[in-house]
Amino acid sequence: MILSVWTLGLLLVTFGGAHGHTNFPANFVVAKRNDPHPVTLTCNTQTEEGVSWRLDGEEVELDNYVQMEGPNLKISEVDAPMLGEYSCWRGGTMLSSTYLFQELEEDVALDSLLNCRAKSYDCNFTCSWRDSRFTAVRLGLGHDCSEGQRSCRWETSGGGHVGELQFVLPHSLSPYAEESTTLELTAEAINTFYILRRTKTFYLRDIIQPDSPQIVRCQEVGHELNVTLDPPPSWSTPHSFFSLEYEIEYEMKDDGKVIESSFSTLIPKKISKLRVRSRDSLVLSAWSQWTAWQNVNH
Known part of the structure; x- marks a missing residue:
């Protein structure tokens, strides 16, 4: 026929x-x-x-x-x-x-479809695909990918539900040099008959978001409490070169539910609990997620 x-x-x-x-x-x-x-x-x-x-x-x-x-x-x-x-x-x-x-001619920016994050300045970063309308998605770095060349090295998802796809993309940027080169990221997504292509450029520092720091101990120092913190295990080393700053939120014993914060590790002694988050102190990256609240007994 x-x-x-x-x-x-x-x-x-x-x-x-x-x-x-x-x-x-x-x-x-x-x-x-x-x-x-x-x-x-x-x-x-x-x-x-x-x-x-x-x-x-x-x-x-x-x-x-x-x-x-x-x-x-x-x-x-x-x-x-x-x-x-x-x-x-x-x-x-x-x-x-x-x-x-x-x-697919759709006025949508790649940022609304894809969220990328680097836990450190090491050799890779991760991206999460948000749009469940597509049944296959791939990501690639570099000019070859943005131009659709066969030499592009595409990264495909390792599995998961559509709309919850996770990608790990390796890069060759030196973590110790001043970042002057942007990353060029291309995404291709397909359904039955249509393909969506989008490209964006960004610096690695733009997507840095550390994991939550570690609360090591709380020690009384006179009328204050000294909080010792460590970077997350995933953060770049040496820590003397890749420095983090911290924000501590705490609840005073006498104030009930009033939450206060400090960028110093020295905080009032009479608190009932605290939590901490961190960010890159040089580029003022996105803050990490807060740690869980930790009760302070003293």
Whole structure:
């Protein structure tokens, strides 16, 4: 049965389709909506003899928008009815296949889809993907990824529910040198027929957020309490070079629920409990999460 791509398009689901890709196809082409330039799909063959094309298993009928150019297929004015998996055949043998996506034109910044954080200045950082509409997501660093080059080293999620994807991206920045080079992060996300591509640049220092510090001990010093704190185990070393500042919140015994804070490790002695958070003291990074409240008995 020969089915034109326009007729077949009536059978396709929209962006929110139930069946999406769990991995990126090995070969795919991205078309832009209303692009006057045609898209060419390449057949992996050395000869034109006996070559035909199918879209999602149905033989493609040639028309004004879909034409053969040698063994390859040229598609003009790509729209939803023309998206899907194209395969090139000779008789009953499939020679190659290419998935045709359309770029999703959505005015959304990458920051609203992705949250990245570095616990330290060491060799990697993590990103969390927030948008559950997509069924496969990958991230890459560098110009090769932003330009969609095959040389890009993509990082894919190690698992988890869609919308809760976690990525670890290695970088080659020196933790001891003044940071003058930005990181260029590209995200690609796909569903059944659409692909979203976004790129952002940032300094590693922009996403630094230490883990919560460690409360070692509280020691009375005259009329005050000296709180000894240690950086989190994940923080960069040596700590004399990668310094942290701390904020202590505490509750006074006599004031009930009144919470006060201090950036000094010397605090009033008559407190009932405290908690602490930290940040990079040089770049004034994002604060860590607070530690759990700790009761003070003295």
